Amino acid sequence: MKPKYLLSIVAISVCCHSDYQGELDNHEALESLATHCDTEQIDLNRVNTPEDIQPTAKLLDMQKIKLTSSITRISQNAEEDEPYYTEVLGHTYRAVPDVFSPKYFRSTGVLTKALPLIENERFLEIGTGIGVTAITAARDYLNSVVAVDLNPSAVKVTRENAAMHGVTVDVRESDVFSAMTDERFDTIYWDLPYVYAEGDECSKVLFRAVCDPEYRSINVFLKEVRNHLNDNGRIFIGFGTNGDEGRFDQLLEKYSFKKTLIHQEHFDIRGGMDYYLYQLVDNH
Secondary structure, three states, X not given: OOOEEEOOHHHHHHHHOOOOOOEEEHHHHHHXXXXXXXXXXXXHHHOOXXXXXXXXXXXXXXXXXXXXXXXXXXXXXXXXXXXXXXXXXXXXXXXXXXXXXXXXXXXXXXXXXXXXOOOOOEEEEEOOOOOHHHHHHHHHHOOEEEEEEOOHHHHHHHHHHHHHOOOOEEEEEOOOOOOOOOOOEEEEEXXXXXXXXXXXXXXXXXXXXXXXXXXXXXXXXXXXXXXXXXXXXXXXXXXXXXXXXXXXXXXXXXXXXXXEEEXXXXXXXXXXXXXXXXXXXXXX
16 A cells, blocks of 8 residues: 655645645655646656655745636636626625636735725725725725726726715726826725736736736836825735745835735635735835
8 A cells, every 4th residue: 555645735725726635645646736736847756755745845836836826716707607796895896707806816805904094095006906995995984096907897897886886986997007197195005916927827917917927017016106105105015825925025125115014814715825914114
């Protein structure tokens, strides 16, 4: 009988974003994992002993796996047959298949609830999706709100949701600040597409809601965000388990920011997911 080893829960959860786990045979287990997770980044020749199994995650191209799992998740979003309604923080919103939806990603509700909004501010949300955070700022905090997204369908559905909630939101199609002029805001927020991608791995507009090729858009955000911030203004960003925090921290250092953790929430789903709300402050 072949020895059985417990495959790293970290590798499984990050790779598959599912409940696929348990005791599995040596090579057969890894071959199954490679098939199940659509990756060939497992060096089967190195797997001989329990000591080799323990750091299974080190045998995997983890960032590739994070990308694959995130795209798989948002592709489920795209499989919806028609528009539908979803509830977030006690309110109902219209959602469509080709826009990032809180039905499939809990980060929207978690981060919107944790965001320390202030009444009667001028508020900008980058990557608004179906408009939950922007509408919350306008409806519950009487903010003057601009919401932008590079996805035309997101712009359309956010306008529809704002009308449904009886609030005014200036919604624009924009790649980060491309539709901005010299406008400034008291609070700027972006739930980042924090999954790192290379080349054309993240070329579809819908995928750009979760991943950013070579962190180019995040680079633009950090480079330009001060130009759109009022004196004493605040910057908040969302991040999560599947992000490349090392690369992100390098960009923060490049643009003289430091991050302060405002909120962290863990979910025992897909092997364990954490969402983070950070405030960015000057680090001159």
